[in-house]
Amino acid sequence: MKKFFSLLLFLGLIFGECALAQTDCSKYYPISDGAKFEISMYNNNMKPQGRVVYSVKNDGGDKVLYTMELFDKNGTPISDSTYGMQCEEDGVSIDFKSMMGSMTNRFGDMEVDISGNNIYLPNNLEVGNILPDAEMEISVTGAPVAMKSTVRMVDRTVIGEEEITTPAGTFPCKILAYSTEMKMGIKNTGYTKQWLAENVGMVKTEDYNKKGGKLRNISLLTSYEQ
Template sequence: MKTIITCIFAIIITTTIIGQNDCSTFYPFKEGTKTEITTYDKKNKVAAKVTYVVSSVSNNNLKSVAAMQSTIKGADGNEISQTTYNVTCSNDGIEIDFNSMFSPQLAMQFKDMETDVSGTNIILPNNLTVGQTLPEATMNARINMSGITMNMDVKMTNRKVVAQESITTPAGTFDCYVLEYTSELKMGMSKKGSAKQWIAKGVGMVKQEDYNKRGKVTSSSLLTSFTK
């Protein structure tokens, strides 16, 4: 259970990193773009590193679709997970399909079970202003084995733009918009909390902090390398 929860939240965090160069203000969407995010535990020790590569970009009518490949490695350098998913961009911003959040690695854990994944996309407009409210996003996975149904639900609610700040990371100094949202994951047990995310124009996510329901930092993520 702990491994599943960790993978889900790692994927959610990292899939908001890449967007589109021409039709997205905030996220570069260029083939070959490579981003490295380092995640830290509550004691500020390295927990994992996630590398994203835009493997291909295709155009369809007024939209572009990027095939994203992400690789998650543990603090020891061993690979934990690798997955590919699509991000769609239009002139209004980007949408990340929540159906793609159910990674092949999780699918392998449930390989003998019938799985049905549905949800609503994460939407990030091109134009952000402090005080702006953003749409919520959800994912539901129904997993059936021998007539027993397991439900895995992920919710991102109360999404809003709360500030503009300058953030310095090993990859540089960036002027960012700050987003906040509440999160909940249910799969037999419930994990509730909140998060704050810093995003920069032309780069994407620069920093993220995750908090428990008491407001204490449980993990954080930082942009440590960016090339395009």
């Protein structure tokens, strides 16, 4: 279950690189009110591990809201959360506090502090582009436990272009790669490759234990409605 939660966390962070309060805010990701898309997760042998269903709410306000519902491999609901995105001058970013806010409910009356810098995705992705690192720290204080967790996404680089076919269709994509560092008591590292399509978002993700290492998980866009 710990591995599955880690996968969900990184999937949320990765897929959170989206969204948009204006129609011209980004070339990537759907913002139409009512848009819905599904990401299915598999292990390295392509055995289903679960799925995440995203729904978009856009009432023309300052933010577009994304609702994320997680299901296990048997289709049983596990959790859901809602977060908002914002425009930047030439792209979009997500505030970690917005994305992780729903997780703080599990800590009850304990004090939870979330800090770090936003995940940023520019409109124009070209092979060779180097994107800013992103980092988040969660500190929980008070009885009965105190804990500190950190997540970092570093060396974010556009490494190529490729056409990808999934159950949702065929999409021309840019490939974004980066290293991940997560510390929750013990330190875990990884390497992620993500295929992004204009106006669609994430089409495919591959998670490795390190750059050039062993494939651990695969996520695919399996349905898409706009």
